[in-house]
């Protein structure tokens with residue numbers, strides 16, 4: 001890019017540049033105001049009236065490699081794939097994965113995680129656990145965000161059932177359904193952060 005050292009005469013008197021700036025501002029103001037009015041009566045809805053995104057009702061598509069919340073993947077019978085090898089917990093720099101291995105009734109399966117928990121308050125979403133897993137048992141492809149303010153800090157800890165349920169929803173209903181459930185849960189928490197009338201079991205699980 002060529003760097004211009006000196007301003008031209010017209011730039012130095014500023015009047016022309018001020019007029020140019022005001023023209024752009026006024027044009028954007030009139031255009032966006034008109035579009036807002038048209039949207040109110042149901043016209044030109046496909047043409048956005050502002051540059052900002054009205055999240056969460058509108059959202060841009062995430063990159064394919066976006067690292068969202070974790071899930072534990074399932075085999076073709078719906079069983080957990082994890083073999084309790086502890087490689088993810090060993091690779092985790094935040095030390096936020098807790099696993100309790102147990103022997104399986106099936107002699108074909110050496111062991112499985114009786115307990116598998118991720119403390120998402122500590123997690124830094126680095127993805128090392130996913131990289132370390134030799135059997136593709138943990139993924140971060142859910143496309144949903146970390147929870148920001150659950151009513152109880154203990155709810156930041158995601159257990160095995162939660163992580164498996166995410167895989168079921170994703171496989172059965174798809175990513176959009178998973179995101180809709182995530183948003184429903186966020187809105188529920190926002191509306192009733194400490195409401196005792198909304199027991200934990202009635203909250204949208206995710």
Ligand code: SF4
Nearest residue numbers: 092123124126127129
């Ligand atoms: S994303 Fe990183 S910090 Fe979070 S559980 Fe996996 S390895 Fe640990």
Ligand code: SF4
Nearest residue numbers: 082083085086088133
């Ligand atoms: S998720 Fe993968 S790396 Fe972690 S314990 Fe299970 S099998 Fe091992």
